[in-house]
Amino acid sequence: DYDRAAVKAHYRFLAPGMKVNETGLRKLRLVADDEDNVARITVSEALLCCQSPTDWIPHAYVQAVRYAGERRDVNYQTDARNISGPLGAQIFETFRFVRRNMLVRATKKLPGWTALSSARGWYSRR
Numbered sequence: 001d002y003d004r005a006a007v008k009a010h011y012r013f014l015a016p017g018m019k020v021n022e023t024g025l026r027k028l029r030l031v032a033d034d035e036d037n038v039a040r041i042t043v044s045e046a047l048l049c050c051q052s053p054t055d056w057i058p059h060a061y062v063q064a065v066r067y068a069g070e071r072r073d074v075n076y077q078t079d080a081r082n083i084s085g086p087l088g089a090q091i092f093e094t095f096r097f098v099r100r101n102m103l104v105r106a107t108k109k110l111p112g113w114t115a116l117s118s119a120r121g122w123y124s125r126r
Contacts, residue, residue: 047087054084062094066101 022039025031030045041049046056053060061084067076079101083093 049086051085053086060084060087062090064094064097066097 022031025045028044030042030049031039032042034040041056043057046053047060050056061082064079064081064083065077066079067073068078069076079097081093081097083090083097085093
């Protein structure tokens with residue numbers, strides 16, 4: 001139960017034209033034998049390649065919540081989302097959630113770099 005497109009999307013280093021078969025999945029450690037020598041998907045495959053990893057691992061999702069102020073109370077939630085899907089999609093969607101809910105942009109001065117546009121955080125080396 002894996003998505004061939006998801007395997008190729010998460011393993012961009014696969015050789016062009018490489019077929020995704022059981023041997024290839026074993027080399028990537030996405031399939032392994034259990035104690036009865038039956039081929040099973042690994043946790044890696046469930047997280048990276050299954051469209052719904054929660055079918056295999058019930059808590060394999062990100063729960064993101066934004067609160068108004070510092071009080072962590074359901075009455076102060078301004079945004080909340082359960083983010084599921086393959087791990088790569090979860091990471092991408094979590095970053096989108098954080099970016100959407102950031103009130104103050106973070107900046108960092110780097111030694112040896114000058115800001116070209118502080119509003120966008122572009123830098124160039126001196």
